[in-house]
Amino acid sequence: MGTRLYVGNLSYDATEDDLNGLFQEVGVCVKCEIVSDRDTGRPKGFAFVEMGSQGDADKAIEACNGKDFMGRELTVNEARPRPERPPQMFGGGYGGGYGQNKGGGGKRKGSRRGLRNEKRSRKGIF
Numbered sequence: 215m216g217t218r219l220y221v222g223n224l225s226y227d228a229t230e231d232d233l234n235g236l237f238q239e240v241g242v243c244v245k246c247e248i249v250s251d252r253d254t255g256r257p258k259g260f261a262f263v264e265m266g267s268q269g270d271a272d273k274a275i276e277a278c279n280g281k282d283f284m285g286r287e288l289t290v291n292e293a294r295p296r297p298e299r300p301p302q303m304f305g306g307g308y309g310g311g312y313g314q315n316k317g318g319g320g321k322r323k324g325s326r327r328g329l330r331n332e333k334r335s336r337k338g339i340f
Contacts, residue, residue, distance in 0.1 A: 219262065219271055220290070223286050226256065230247070232284070233261055237265065241266060279291065
């Protein structure tokens with residue numbers, strides 16, 4: 215067992231100081247880290263808390279799991295290690311890459327019917 219805890223269902227208004235204060239009531243809280251979205255910077259609704267000892271971590275799980283905190287019922291349990299991921303060769307895993315024809319090019323825009331109607335309107339057929 216470790217001293218690092220996962221805290222889920224966290225209010226988006228909670229700060230690290232609020233969370234630190236909650237866990238300091240139970241035992242020695244070494245570090246609080248609220249996870250934020252990389253792009254927007256807004257909190258994702260969960261955090262990791264590191265307690266001073268295994269006994270403090272066990273007390274924190276028992277005292278805070280299911281506790282109402284800022285209007286939400288917390289989920290507190292031992293943090294699991296991050297799973298291993300294979301290294302990626304060329305950046306993200308969302309397709310993309312080089313040498314793929316993504317359309318574009320050429321001067322034609324729109325559908326054939328739109329082009330046909332455009333030509334007719336120039337000739338005065340409509």
